[in-house]
Amino acid sequence: MKAVSSSAPPGREIFAPFAMVARALGHPCRLGLLQLLAQGERSVEALAEQAGLGLANASQHLQQLRRAGLVATRRQGNRIFYRLSDRAVVALLSALRRLAERNLSEVARLVERHFKVLDQAEPIGPVELVQRMKKGLVTLIDVRPAEEFAQGHLPGALNLPLAELGRRARLLPRRRAVVAYCRGPYCMLSYEAVARLRRRGFTALRLEDGVPEWRARGLPVERGAPQALAPQRRKGGAAARRLCAANRR
Amino acid sequence: MKAVSSSAPPGREIFAPFAMVARALGHPCRLGLLQLLAQGERSVEALAEQAGLGLANASQHLQQLRRAGLVATRRQGNRIFYRLSDRAVVALLSALRRLAERNLSEVARLVERHFKVLDQAEPIGPVELVQRMKKGLVTLIDVRPAEEFAQGHLPGALNLPLAELGRRARLLPRRRAVVAYCRGPYCMLSYEAVARLRRRGFTALRLEDGVPEWRARGLPVERGAPQALAPQRRKGGAAARRLCAANRR
DNA sequence: CTTGCATTCAAGAAATCTGTTGAATACTAT
């Protein structure tokens, strides 16, 4: 950018810091990194791998995010963990998503179509989920990797990472519908999970929100406990009761 | 950006549209244009002039905003009027501002310092304004140009554009404190107005919000009526009553 | 101190973005 055209109206530089933050959000890779970080803190290496980026490249993207104040770092021994600097970041991302959904109908249609192939049905919202859980109508599964589940998950959810879905799907009760959720509205894990479950004859639905959105709504999140890998779990009954108890307050 | 490094994790392109919207916000000039548009619709020419941009340059920035779905256009005869496409845009800008304020303390300090020279006192919030207006303690002035005032202003505000402040300041009551507002938290008009009024011996304060923020809070806005240019107006009394009435609902 | 590991820095090529200029388009008024 050259010297601003003619008479620079005063108070233009004021916007520079804000523009910098917006710019930091302005790259698909960085949005992907932020979505991952919204699940919990991670090392550079883990982020690079899960985002499918080269190491140095991921590092540079992360530093850009840090310069913009969107993420913060913590050193632990040899490695450096990145995390969202503030839960307002999730709010900003949600605002961005809402607006892009409304206004970019052209692109949004394409995205939707691309996903609708996997999931023809509307996702259900958090309110409806709680109602159905209360009635014991659904089994709630978290299809993210176990580590992310450990860092926070919906109360009463079973952790069934997509990778293990093939092996463990048969353990799900067939009577109840299965509701799957993952990292967020634009994470494809749950789309994929729902598609696979349907192919196996399950009644499967997607939860609209991911964990970050759920948390941002002020709804309760259960931490820790990567869940016993025990394939045989009282499926749904106890879990549903826990979810309801947590939501009743 | 080349082909994404190695194995493109699925669902990366999904973020592209969102990144595009964020990018559109990622330039100081475009943020300035959006701030102007938040006051009301405008022609390209008016926008270019007020933002201090070349005509073609402004046009291109505006088209970028339109491609991102942030603004929309309307043709009227010879000219084209741009407007915000959705009030969610103001919400997004506010979210951006909040986050940048919190996290970019380094830059924020500089900005603040730059402004604190003009305004040493904290701005007052909308709640406090309503209270003081109710008690008839303050005169509320809108220091934006008359056209913007006409497109929407706080109930009971007097329009005293910065350009006319010199001539008309003497007409303000000296007993009451003067509260000035303008386009938003990072518009310098009100800073400047407050500084000038103080130099003249007034007790002057800045309102934290501008009209867009006020509106976004769901507070009432009076439209039309560029206000009689009559220098002699029952200053504050009737205005205050109107503001209070409007806010009471 | 040396080694190994995680991360960052540095440099360079390719792509993208910006602002300017001058021409082209779309509409109004004469």
Added chain:
DNA sequence: ATAGTATTCAACAGATTTCTTGAATGCAAG
């Protein structure tokens, strides 16, 4: 039609961004 106005388009130079590669840094373990 013709002239005039408002806006957009096209093209270009300069700046910035992005990703890759390879080296440098900081820390922990031996």
